Amino acid sequence: MSSPLPQLRQGSRPLPSLVKHxxxxxxxxxSLLAVAYAAHEAIDYRYSILALLVAIIAFPGQWPTATPxxxxxxxxxxxxxxxxxxxxxxxxxxxxxxxxxxxxxxWALLAPVQAFAVCLLVKKFVWRIKLLRVHKKKxxxxxxxxxxxxxxxxxxxxxxxxxxxxxxxxxxxxPRVLLAEYAPVLxxxxxxxxxxxxxxxxxxxxxxxMSSHPRIMRLIDELQDTTASIYFLPDxxxxxxxxxxxxxxxxIPVLAICETPFLGMDGLVKRASDLxxxxxxxxxxxxxxxxxxxxxxxxxxxxxLFRQRRYGLDGRDIVVYKFRSMTVCEDGADVPxxxxxxxxxxxxxxxxxxxxxxxxxQFINVLQGRMSIVGPRPHAIAHNEMYRxxxxxxxxxxxxxxxITGWAQINGFRGETETLEKMAKRIEYDLDYLRNWxxxxxxxxxxxxxxxxxxxxxxx
Numbered sequence: 435m436s437s438p439l440p441q442l443r444q445g446s447r448p449l450p451s452l453v454k455h456x457x458x459x460x461x462x463x464x465s466l467l468a469v470a471y472a473a474h475e476a477i478d479y480r481y482s483i484l485a486l487l488v489a490i491i492a493f494p495g496q497w498p499t500a501t502p503x504x505x506x507x508x509x510x511x512x513x514x515x516x517x518x519x520x521x522x523x524x525x526x527x528x529x530x531x532x533x534x535x536x537x538x539x540x541w542a543l544l545a546p547v548q549a550f551a552v553c554l555l556v557k558k559f560v561w562r563i564k565l566l567r568v569h570k571k572k573x574x575x576x577x578x579x580x581x582x583x584x585x586x587x588x589x590x591x592x593x594x595x596x597x598x599x600x601x602x603x604x605x606x607x608x609p610r611v612l613l614a615e616y617a618p619v620l621x622x623x624x625x626x627x628x629x630x631x632x633x634x635x636x637x638x639x640x641x642x643x644m645s646s647h648p649r650i651m652r653l654i655d656e657l658q659d660t661t662a663s664i665y666f667l668p669d670x671x672x673x674x675x676x677x678x679x680x681x682x683x684x685x686i687p688v689l690a691i692c693e694t695p696f697l698g699m700d701g702l703v704k705r706a707s708d709l710x711x712x713x714x715x716x717x718x719x720x721x722x723x724x725x726x727x728x729x730x731x732x733x734x735x736x737x738x739l740f741r742q743r744r745y746g747l748d749g750r751d752i753v754v755y756k757f758r759s760m761t762v763c764e765d766g767a768d769v770p771x772x773x774x775x776x777x778x779x780x781x782x783x784x785x786x787x788x789x790x791x792x793x794x795x796q797f798i799n800v801l802q803g804r805m806s807i808v809g810p811r812p813h814a815i816a817h818n819e820m821y822r823x824x825x826x827x828x829x830x831x832x833x834x835x836x837x838i839t840g841w842a843q844i845n846g847f848r849g850e851t852e853t854l855e856k857m858a859k860r861i862e863y864d865l866d867y868l869r870n871w872x873x874x875x876x877x878x879x880x881x882x883x884x885x886x887x888x889x890x891x892x893x894x
Contacts, residue, residue, distance in 0.1 A: 457556055458495025458509075458549045462516075463488050465545040473537050480532050487523075491516055496549070498557050506550055511874035513546040570598040572635050575617065576626055576653065577642040578604035581669050585639060586616035597637065603629075623649065627656040640666045676830055676868050694833040695871040703873055708807050711880075712800040719794060726791050730757050733782035739795060744812035749832045752804040754812055755795035759783025790887050796838045808876040809837025810864035821857055831864040834871075841867035841875075844882040 463485035470481050496512055498505040524530030575582045582602060589595050601620035620629060623642075630638060638657060642650055650666070657664055677693040696704050716723075727738045739755050746752035760778040779787065786792040799805040805812070810831040813821070822828045842848075842863035851857040867875070 454497045455494035457497070457553055459489040459492035461549045461552045462492050462495075462513075462545050465548050466541050469541040469544060470537055473534065473540070475534065475537060480529075484520075484533070488516070488520070491519065496553065498553055502554060505554070507878055508874055509546050509550045509553075511877045513542075513549075514877060515873055517542055571596050571637050572633065573597050573599050573637040573639060574620065574626065574630065574635055575599060575602040576604075576623060576638060576640045577646075578602055578606070578619070579641050579643065579669065581667055582639070582641040583616070585641065585667065590616055600633065600635065623653060626653060627660060630657065630660045630662050635660070635662045638662045638664050640664065641669070643669045676833065676865060677871075692830060692833070695868060696834060700871075704806065704876075705803075707873060707876065708800050711807055712797045716797050716801075722791070723794050726757055726786060726794065729782050729786075730759075734758075734761060734780045736761065740792075743815050744836060745815060745818050745832050746804055746812070747832065747835045749829060751815070752799070752812075752836075754805070754836075755798055757786055757792040757795060759787045759792045793838055800838070804835070806835040806837045807839070808867075808879045809834050809840055810867065811840050811843060811860075812836035821861075824854060825858050825861050827865060828861055830868070831861060833868060839879060839883040840864065841879060844879055844886060848886070 466485050466488060467477055467481055470477060475481070492512075496505065496508050521530070524533075575586065586599055586602075589597050589599060599617045601618045603621055603623050603626050604619060605622050626638065629635070638660075640650060640653065654664065677690065677695045679690045679693060681688050681690060730738050736758055738758060740758040740760070741753050741755060743751050744754045759780060760783055761780060783792070796805055797807075800807055818828075840863070842860040845863050847856065847860040847863060851860055
């Protein structure tokens with residue numbers, strides 16, 4: 435009888451990680467109390483409860499891992515979401531009136547600035563604060579590979595990392611990847627176990643390629659005679675990963691290589707944000723939509739709405755609505771993209787395309803669940819069938835619902851993609867969106883889209 439497969443456990447956050455991700459929530463809560471105190475408000479149960487609530491909502495907090503400009507955008511976007519949530523809670527519970535407007539407004543303006551500044555200062559100077567220093571775990575890396583380079587670089591860049599890499603082991607001379615700037619080469623793989631015993635190594639990171647399976651198993655057997663924790667980093671980075679994650683299926687470990695980002699709670703958050711924004715926008719622009727509909731009807735013969743089949747979630751056919759901007763309503767095996775000075779575009783159609791007013795009926799698609807506000811722009815079925823044969827991973831963009839606007843559109847790939855290179859670049863941005871999705875990224879894309887509608891002239 436075969437032994438049962440071991441259960442996979444989710445790793446807990448180490449202490450330095452908890453400290454890093456607690457800084458923003460603590461700063462936001464402290465900022466509230468400081469503003470209330472400066473405004474001569476009594477720091478009573480109202481502010482204590484609100485500060486605690488803010489800290490809970492904000493955890494885990496943002497931590498600067500990219501450029502300061504990008505971190506500032508992350509802080510601003512996340513704070514906008516938190517403010518909206520707190521506002522809704524205040525309105526729903528009737529507690530909003532308990533706080534003076536001047537205090538709430540000043541706090542809303544100061545808190546993200548303070549969180550941004552404190553996080554950057556802590557990251558820059560934390561190594562100078564003896565009380566925050568942690569006992570370093572001595573580690574070695576087995577295998578001089580691109581993966582080990584990424585691992586050691588991330589450890590080196592993290593001022594609060596509890597890990598000190600003593601060196602690496604590799605059988606090749608010279609090693610596959612030269613990593614002298616991160617750690618010295620200590621020897622061959624056969625020398626790992628003796629070295630770890632002699633130097634009381636705490637952690638061993640194995641980054642050998644999966645093709646070295648026999649060597650890896652032999653090494654793990656030898657390391658059973660040490661007290662070091664052993665971590666295996668599979669070289670799945672050679673694949674084009676989309677939302678890679680570790681999961682279990684009835685207790686059996688499975689590794690997702692390509693998956694939608696909208697699973698579980700993330701899917702609920704995405705759908706809820708789509709519904710709230712779509713309803714709000716449709717209520718606000720309904721008079722404008724009526725005016726555009728009248729303009730379309732009076733400017734040229736034909737229906738007000740243009741319906742076209744597109745690929746939706748998982749490549750299933752959906753019907754997308756737009757205000758008609760052309761003299762034709764093409765939906766077949768050959769649908770040419772709109773071009774500059776296209777004879778099919780009516781004068782009024784040129785105006786609504788340039789201002790993106792033709793896209794407004796797609797908010798109805800969002801309410802129907804066929805589309806999302808942010809996501810890869812849907813292409814005509816004829817274009818999908820052509821480009822899926824020419825561009826690698828083209829169909830992966832359909833792991834999420836198509837969007838009214840997207841990451842590619844705010845990065846200069848809005849409108850006609852007259853060359854294969856431009857379409858490939860658009861797909862690259864679409865896949866990048868899938869890899870890095872967050873609600874904060876969606877809000878940033880919506881904001882940038884509103885700016886581009888005024889300034890951009892790539893759509894026609």
